[in-house]
Amino acid sequence: MLEAALFDLDGTLLDTAPDLTLAANALRVELGMAPMREDVITTFLGKGMENLVRRVLAGSLQIEEDAARDISRELDLFRHHYHRVNGDRTRIFDGTLDGLKAMRDAGIALAVVTNKPTEFTLPLLEQTGLRGFFPVVVCGDTCEHKKPHPQPVLHACDLLGKVPAQAVVIGDSVNDALAARAAGTAVLVVPYGYNEGREVSTLDVDGIVDSLPEAAEWIRQRNDPAAAVPGLA
Numbered sequence: 429m430l431e432a433a434l435f436d437l438d439g440t441l442l443d444t445a446p447d448l449t450l451a452a453n454a455l456r457v458e459l460g461m462a463p464m465r466e467d468v469i470t471t472f473l474g475k476g477m478e479n480l481v482r483r484v485l486a487g488s489l490q491i492e493e494d495a496a497r498d499i500s501r502e503l504d505l506f507r508h509h510y511h512r513v514n515g516d517r518t519r520i521f522d523g524t525l526d527g528l529k530a531m532r533d534a535g536i537a538l539a540v541v542t543n544k545p546t547e548f549t550l551p552l553l554e555q556t557g558l559r560g561f562f563p564v565v566v567c568g569d570t571c572e573h574k575k576p577h578p579q580p581v582l583h584a585c586d587l588l589g590k591v592p593a594q595a596v597v598i599g600d601s602v603n604d605a606l607a608a609r610a611a612g613t614a615v616l617v618v619p620y621g622y623n624e625g626r627e628v629s630t631l632d633v634d635g636i637v638d639s640l641p642e643a644a645e646w647i648r649q650r651n652d653p654a655a656a657v658p659g660l661a
């Protein structure tokens with residue numbers, strides 16, 4: 429029985445790419461680099477803020493192996509720019525509210541599991557009116573590891589008092605899929621988010637749902653298979 433749904437934030441609940449692009453380009457311009465297209469920067473999202481800044485500095489999804497290079501100054505600059513615009517052009521995806529309400533009404537415990545740092549996540553959830561849905565919010569700096577590591581997923585399950593077999597991760601990317609599989613939860617993905625430029629059909633998941641109401645229906649049928657097959661009930 430699925431009793432908990434763990435939501436990715438960027439690309440699943442909220443379309444945050446426009447604000448992240450503004451901040452990324454403000455950083456590039458400040459450092460004397462040309463701004464980049466939003467659709468390209470959108471492919472850099474998913475593995476957390478430090479990875480994003482390394483990709484933005486490299487202008488490429490592939491960052492140099494020199495991942496040890498100290499970028500604390502650039503991270504501070506990015507943080508400053510992102511705080512200035514965070515939320516301004518962010519919008520809630522169609523279906524987010526209806527899907528969350530359907531799951532809440534069905535008694536499903538809801539959590540956010542995002543790679544976005546806490547300092548940007550909580551204001552966004554407040555501003556968009558989503559905070560009240562989530563008794564548990566696990567951010568990119570909550571645990572030692574981020575998605576695709578299973579730790580934040582397992583931590584959210586713990587805080588909700590559920591075991592992984594009772595939970596489904598609902599996300600948009602390879603990072604959600606890998607974290608969920610490693611944690612032992614079910615996993616659904618939406619096709620409208622950010623998957624580092626790749627089709628979600630390439631991912632190892634239990635299902636692709638077009639919207640969060642469809643995810644709520646998937647959970648309902650999974651919990652009550654007879655309901656999906658009239659006549660067998």
Ligand SMILES: O=C(O)COP(=O)(O)O
Pocket residue numbers: 436437438439473474475476477480541542543544545568575
């Ligand atoms: O911060 C990121 O890189 C992406 O955040 P997400 O885990 O909510 O998609």
Ligand SMILES: [Mg+2]
Pocket residue numbers: 436437438439440474599600601621622
């Ligand atoms: Mg995401």
